[in-house]
Amino acid sequence: MLLGIDLGTGSVKALLLAIDGTVIAEASHAYTVQAPQPGWAETDPAEWWQAVAIAVRTVMQNQDDCLPNDRVLAIGLSGQMHGVVLTDEQGEPLRPAILWADTRSSAVVERYRTLPLNLHKQLANPITTGMAGATLLWLEAQEPAIYKTARWTLQPKDWLRFRLTGAVATEPSDASGTLLYDVMADTWAIDVLEALHLRANWLPAIVPSASIAGSLTVEAAAHLGLQSGLPVVAGAADTAAAMLGTGVLAPGIVQLTVGSGAQIVTLRSQPIPDPQVRTHLYRAALPHQWYTLAAMQNAGLALEWVRQLLGLSWQQVYAEAFTVAPGCEGLTFLPYFTGERTPHLDPNARGAWVGLGLHHTRSHLMRSALEGVAFSLKQGLEAIVATGIDANELRLAGGGTLEPEWKQLLADVLQLPLHSITVSTASARGAAILAGMGSGAYADLSAVPPVSSTAYPTMPRSPDVGLTDAWSRYQSLYPQLRYWRKHLP
Structure with missing residues (x-):
């Protein structure tokens, strides 16, 4: 073992x-x-x-x-x-x-x-x-x-x-x-x-x-x-380690992992920096490989904060949030509780609900939080694509993406097919694989056992007007709030 x-x-x-x-x-x-x-x-x-x-x-x-x-x-x-x-x-x-x-x-x-x-x-x-x-x-x-x-x-x-x-x-x-x-x-x-x-x-x-x-x-x-x-x-x-643990062993796969934060990664055979310096370039676990990373700091971290604030169980989150129409009737959420890396590189960015009205309920608040996190992932994906990566579909990993309606929202926002893979504790699995390689249990990379998982595709639906409008609001809010933070006491 x-x-x-x-x-x-x-x-x-x-x-x-x-x-x-x-x-x-x-x-x-x-x-x-x-x-x-x-x-x-x-x-x-x-x-x-x-x-x-x-x-x-x-x-x-x-x-x-x-x-x-x-x-x-x-x-x-x-x-x-x-x-x-x-x-x-x-x-x-x-x-x-x-x-x-x-x-x-x-x-x-x-x-x-x-x-x-x-x-x-x-x-x-x-x-x-x-x-x-x-x-x-x-x-x-x-x-x-x-x-x-x-x-x-x-x-x-x-x-x-x-x-x-x-x-x-x-x-x-x-x-x-x-x-x-x-x-x-x-x-x-x-x-x-x-x-x-x-x-x-x-x-x-x-x-x-x-x-x-x-x-x-x-x-x-x-x-x-x-x-x-x-x-x-x-x-x-x-x-x-998680890339190794989920079977991302060669360039050509773009993978989204959602946990406390979220990462979109793809392997490269050469170190190619981002000319706009919005994404990260790190060494991979295997020799002569690098990976480009879009890192969003606030995914599950922000959703957990909202869930606790609203007094919801995770079962209630999904039961209530998806009773609300896309776009949350004008309510928009920014998830930047701990600042943000891709694409803003702003440690002072902060979260907000904008557009609150008397007609909004806790279900609207929760749905808008899910949409806000999905929109932050969309910005990360756009930054990855801008480095010259073709993203025709995404592999979806991480424990924060198990609920079907949440996966469907991600597919609808990203407008890409999502192929969920079920791998237990990917980083720990990758660490165990490295132990096998170092100890000689695996003679080379070809001896590493393939990931045993089933891909469950989630296809994006046609763009929804509510989501389209919400995306436009989301994109406009960060620059405006950044100005407010810098110029008001």
Whole structure:
């Protein structure tokens, strides 16, 4: 068996994968994201460590009784991108981890914009808050003692691997999402670090995603309930691992994943940056591959906030929202609760309901939230297409797109056929596959078992006047509200 561990934003997921690709068992355990100040997002890594043990022990207890003599051959990791975990020499965190959704660096990130053009070309990505480089600039300015004391700056899953093995490393898919990485040269961007006066000696060595980066220590094995000495593979960033886990192995597929945020991704065989710098370009989990990413920060995150605010169960959400006509009788929702990346690159963007009237009910509020998230995905798709990608249909993945009426709304807004695929815990599955590749269970990529799933196509209906009008309102609102935010007290 192969064990994949995905260290997500709000929970860790563990998955046991048989060599033939069968999912044997899976489990998850949640932890908290703290916001000690508005715009901040932090988690104590000690919570990650405890949650990993609970999830792994649970998944081992839940494994199929028909495999009593099977054992874990290797461990693979995936995790949330962009964060910063500052540690001492032994890997002990010096402060809570700062996460991708954190916008505290919005002022200091302007230092990136003063870099010369040749350095921007090395980064090949939009300059946004929440990235490790921007966060480190904030830490240098605001917490200089910790900044100077720290021995390592790590991505979340790389910190977890350090804790599991005692070995420090990163790999290209996570490193390329830090704004400290030369995407074109495939290495740390030392010129950028020097220009920003950031330290370079605390960055870990970069190893291939499928390489063995260490072995499970006796202490970590006791914590997880596993045998010590197990090989631990470097792993990959969650989006890169999820592509591997859902079977996106070659260019030509465009995939939409909806979770807390949403991502539209497609593989490339060459690193081709977005000339408008609205989408991201990162390294994939497999060698000699990159992927273009449109990243929308507020999908399930915004819908969950609205659901709780309105006092609805998810069953009530779908039962009530779709009794309302498309366009919600003039009500429009912007989902930018944590700022937005694609296409606005604006950490200060905020959410809103606009057009409220006495005739609107909570059903209108909920339906407009679903439409607003769908419209944000449409803007992300347009940005992907503008990079030269042909999108004639979308593969749809992620747990946030199971309800048929919600899928139909997405198809109607995007005006593309959607082919839903049902893959359990895609990032953890991708991590397990990397464990198989690194440990020799899979001799090469051709030995990786194909994704066993059924595609359920959802075809778009003819454009609805209500949705068409709502889309026009949606597009016009962000520029107007941005002006209001900038010019009014």
